[in-house]
Amino acid sequence: MNSPLPGSSVPLSFEGTSLRIPITEILPLKQLTSSVLKSVKYAQIAASIAEVGIIEPPVVIRDRQQPDKFHLLDGHVRLDVLSKNGAAEVVCLVATEDEAFTYNRRVSRLATIQEHKMILKAIEKGVPEERLARALNINISSLRHKKTLLEGICPEVIDMLKEKHVPINTIGQLKKMKPMRQIEAAGVMIVMNKFTVTYAQSLVAATSDSMLVSPKKKIGGLTEDQLILMEQEAAALDREVKTIEQDYGVDHLDLVLAVGYLTRLLANARVVRHLAQSHPDILSEFQKLTDLRRAA
Template sequence: MRIAISDILPLRQLLPAVVKSVKYAQIAASIAEVGIIEPPVVVRDKVDPDRFHLLDGHIRIDVLAKRGDTEVVCLVAMDDEAFTYNKRVSRIAIIQEHKMILKAIEKGVPEERLARALNVNISSIRHKKSLLDGICPEAIELLKDKHVPINTLSELKKLKSVRQLAAVELMIAMNKYTISYARSLVAATPEAQLVRGTKSVRGLSDQQIELMENESANLDREFRTIEQDYGTDHLDLVLATGYVTRLLGNARIVRHLAQFYPDIFSEFQKLTELQKAA
């Protein structure tokens, strides 16, 4: 439906930090360049049928309002529909973005337009085109839905395929993809498993490097042991989160919580978002 923005009631206010974030700027740039790609999601108010509660798309609505737009096409969730809006929205992973950029370029979209739509420098687009060069297919498959910094991928390129795969498995076990952690894995890698031309960490003796290698191997074994032991706790967490997620999948419950228990509603949202990110 095409709905007046003034008739859409947000369930939460955007924090100043969100408005200043890179994500906000990218969405604003994308809307300016190609318009709304994914319509916001609303549910009709029970008391006033001409008003709507905003389930998903708070940043998009804010950008449109500041642009001076008065209407927007929305998806309308039905009252009896089990619509888990925050479960259906997820940030795009860097490898997925890489594949989308390549597909767009193959279809003839100019690099300049992609840069404007993503609010990045054109050199960033060109860098992302070669993002996965030097990464083995098995590692790419494991990381395809992970939010991995670009610099972390650059560190992985210093490793040979077998060591890349081991490093990625350790990152996933740790749920840690930071550049500093990637550098520590590279530093703990035997020279025979480094790509030719990659220098070992300066200032470390052979004995220190060997110690780091042993510590890394021990850490890997410890985490694999913990993975086997914490299954019961994880199952309890999944069940509890699943229950909260089903609650938020009911439009009437969402509306009731938002109107009368906003603090609890906010915490429920955080719980499901954290579980989704994990």
């Protein structure tokens, strides 16, 4: 049961202190695929751990029957790297919620915004920029650019995009818009599942000067009337996108519920063990579905 804050009915999501836990006592809830093990992000995390150690502790939850055993909710790559490096223990945050689905919906993955927060946290801890740049396999100028990544982005948009893999230059385009237009543009990108720089540039081009931080320069000899027409067509497209979103809302809800149920099943260690032993092909497909949902 979650413990409420003193004088409050709001439950805490984590135990009051972190724990140093033997890696052998932590049971992962999913297997890392070969594509993940070969990915650039895996290599970056491995280099970061080798250079500066763990910045974001993995998140675990106690087993109901054996409180000294733990299930891993977040940090599968970090734990895999530590295990392969021969580490015996790891400091973890202990969650009090027993649904990995609930936790995973709230916590950002190692996406663009999460990486930004990780960099800031490392710098706050006193990690030199040169060392951090080596850990992330980037140059100093790129690191300094990442430090200021979210300056000029409104909090609502940060929350909307926190789990998305958004190109840095796309975020740069969003900065050209005022907060309300940033929110609209981020919403359209999410509905269309399109976060490319060129798409963001088209949204900026279709934004009226009143919703931009600085007025647009004239584009390729277009007249004022043509620019106004472009903005009107973009507004009509926004309305069509919202209509489509409403039309497929029921199907989307069914999908969310189905994947949520699968994710809750995979949060049960006994179910995972049974599937791994008796139906590994089904377990693999279930994990692909839940991974796709988290990345969406």
